[in-house]
Amino acid sequence: MAKELLKGNVAFAEAAVRNGLEAYFGYPITPQSEGLEHLSGRLIEEGRVFLQAESEVAAINMVYGAACAGVRVMTSTSGPGLALMAEGLSYIAGSEVPVVIVNMMRGGPGLGNIQPAQADYNFMTKSAGHGDFRPLVLAPSSVQEIIDMVGLAFELAEKYRTLVMIAGDGSIGQMMESAELPPMQPVRETRPDWAVTGAKGREKNVITSLALGAENLERLNLRLQEKLAEVKANEVRYQTYDTDDADLLLIAYGTVGRICTSVVREARKAGIKVGLLRPQTLWPFAEDKIRELAEQARGVLVVEMSAGQMLEDVERAVAGAAPIRFHGRLGGVVPMVDEIMADLKKLDAETK
């Protein structure tokens, strides 16, 4: 496939179609609406299912139903919409059906604005709904990476029968850049044996998140935790840049992670030996690698478009091995290379 100029929202949507997406249910919200718009045409063209729901609450429950029916299904949204979906996320987790959700983060709280932000980090990685569960959260930093992560998201969702979120932001959704789409794959012809497909020649299948009795529900929870432990052991993903000889370690993800590659370049020119770790999964989190790199570094600088949500995970991972500084921009402001550089120079001076 040749490279083409693609907008992030269109790219993830088309990547999903080519990865055999069978159904999409969603509700328009900036800055992800182009994904929904693209699918409204493409899925119908392919004879698959597209439905614009009356709300995010309905959308996630349609997704839940389609997932129970055993089809490859997804939705996409942004922070305020994700909040409305939280009910469904918890039911989906409790029922152990595979679902993929793209969240193009925007500035909050409340209606906030439509600029890129990363303030849904805690929401997605730690508290996506009531009860004990975590979605697996992927964090792309380019249009190409979100394309690649769509395929991975379906694979992981189905492998673990779990909820997978792609944590994009307004910038990744809205920007256009050159990227390559995967080849068209056919939709699956069979449905999983656990799905509700009609009790023909077998006992009935029941999909529920209800487990009456404390011991009963504890058993279900323990099984979920066991599965999450397996995810944690096997699915940590990150990209390192120039970390081999780094005195200072930058940690950033998504759009900010990409900006930080420019910071590394500038800093190296200025004679500061900086490396970058860019988490590609926000949960599970690259805590072992971060600890290892922190032990070799004089200091760590965490950069986020939030008040310091990933910072808490970094602090736990570093566990005192090196001093940590934080650079955060809020409300949809994207940090610039020079302002990160200024903090990096400060950290360099402080730790010499």
Add this chain to the structure above:
Amino acid sequence: MSVRVKDIPEEMEVVYDFPEAVAKVDTHYCPGCVHGIVHRLVGEVIDELGIRERTIGVAPVGCSVLAYNYFTVDFVEAAHGRAPAMAAGIKRTSPDKVVFTYQGDGDLAAIGTAEIIHAANRGDLLTTVFINNAIYGMTGGQMAPTTLPGMVTTSTPTGRDCAVAGYPVKMSEILAETAGAVYITRETATDIPSIRKTKKAIKRAFLAQMNGLGFACVEVLSTCPTNWHQDPWEAMQWSKEKMTEVFPLGAYKMTDEVKALKA
């Protein structure tokens, strides 16, 4: 004259049994509750239409939350009020299956109002069985959207004051206004004739879906002896007399195509 035991046949003919679509298990429903009756009617209809192996049920939150235990068809359990959205997700991706939701008044007429109205308005090919007993049974007898004016519940201790708590929501009347609905009827199941009529309505509502006509909903005025603080007989009479005053029975919408169906 004394009966000779040897004259009693050792094996008696079975004249009344569980429908195949209904599971042979005890239910958790209270004596005098209409859920058991309507479950059986749904099961009989599924059997008669020969669709047990391709039917998918969507259970609600409320007293019938465990409905999936009482049928032998595939089932999912929805979040409170979201059964129509979940059912739409199933039906749209499994158009060859017969999908029904089974919902109570709190589920359908309060928290899930948006989902049911939009499913109806889209003409989703779904069948909804709506049990209206004017109270929240499972959570212990609080006011429902359908609680009658003046009715005492645990959250309207001095009786429902409509000026404060609003008026009984008439879902069949509302759903009948949606363009996608083809069959909306309100029935009851408080005596033999009404039970027979309700079964026919449920069958028609399934047939409407199977013939691709549109959305269908059968509202069944029900009882709650436990939370109404009545015995089963009183509750049946109260439902028959008081509930039908506020919720008049009858078909609120029946298209010609639905009318022509042989139920």
